[in-house]
Amino acid sequence: MISIFANPHRFMKLSRWLAPACLVAGILLIAWSLWQALWVVPQDDYQGGDIMRAMFIHVPSAWLAMGSYMGLAVASFVWFIWRHELADMAAKSIAPIGAGYTAMCLATGAIWGKPTWGTWWLWDDARMMSVLLMFFLFLGYMALRAAMDTRQKAARAGAILAMVGAVNVPLIKFSVDIWASIHQSASVIRMDGPAMPAIYLTPLLIGALGHLIFFAALTLTLMRAEVWQRRGDVIMARKLAGG
Amino acid sequence: MLPQFETNAAFIWAIVIIGITVPALLGIYAGLKARMAKRRLERLQASETR
Numbered sequence: 001m002i003s004i005f006a007n008p009h010r011f012m013k014l015s016r017w018l019a020p021a022c023l024v025a026g027i028l029l030i031a032w033s034l035w036q037a038l039w040v041v042p043q044d045d046y047q048g049g050d051i052m053r054a055m056f057i058h059v060p061s062a063w064l065a066m067g068s069y070m071g072l073a074v075a076s077f078v079w080f081i082w083r084h085e086l087a088d089m090a091a092k093s094i095a096p097i098g099a100g101y102t103a104m105c106l107a108t109g110a111i112w113g114k115p116t117w118g119t120w121w122l123w124d125d126a127r128m129m130s131v132l133l134m135f136f137l138f139l140g141y142m143a144l145r146a147a148m149d150t151r152q153k154a155a156r157a158g159a160i161l162a163m164v165g166a167v168n169v170p171l172i173k174f175s176v177d178i179w180a181s182i183h184q185s186a187s188v189i190r191m192d193g194p195a196m197p198a199i200y201l202t203p204l205l206i207g208a209l210g211h212l213i214f215f216a217a218l219t220l221t222l223m224r225a226e227v228w229q230r231r232g233d234v235i236m237a238r239k240l241a242g243g
Numbered sequence: 244m245l246p247q248f249e250t251n252a253a254f255i256w257a258i259v260i261i262g263i264t265v266p267a268l269l270g271i272y273a274g275l276k277a278r279m280a281k282r283r284l285e286r287l288q289a290s291e292t293r
Contacts, residue, residue: 023270030266038246038259050248053255057262097269104265108258115251214266221273228280235287
């Protein structure tokens, strides 16, 4: 599968139908999850009443933010070791979408925090600060790439930053266990299984799957744009060389 | 018909709006970027064959 996908020509052929198919599937799953969250799922008095419905948007965005950074780091690693251009294109494409999902996680978390904990933000909360750091890592990755004068330099500098920054992802996950945090400890991804009733867990997982598929659709679309961009650059270079 | 929430309705709707707007904007960004890159390539290919 990887060898099929690693060929840019085959990638363009495959992603031509895969990107819109993922887009439609992702939107349908997200819409179903939102419908469940707002109309179907009963409020949980133990979790603060109706405000717990924020979970169905905030938690998938948090998972996607962390997952996208890991995707960025893995794609950067693949480029760094094997110098495969599609891996660099994947890393470049993941960054803006990951930054968007991280911003969404921070914003929805702050709004959820106000009625639940009485505060929008805590500067000494390890979970909040490590997610904020990840947001700046995404922005830094894009700024660093844009600052380089050649594509190779941009890919190398970006890959190093992405791989070093990956240390932050396990810190986000385990920050609530290592340091004192206002966040509750994990209730879904746990060694002894999810500690959440199925009526909440199912729409949450379906919503997260929808966002993951939607994310894949956008990444494929941006990768296709990057392939077209580079093909255009080749023609431009040829024209300039020919006078 | 929109659901009625007993408490914190403004907070819930703010989160829902962000939860819809951010993915929608990302989708528009990706779509526009792909369209612009494709048009640029087509333009360059056409000028090359001329």
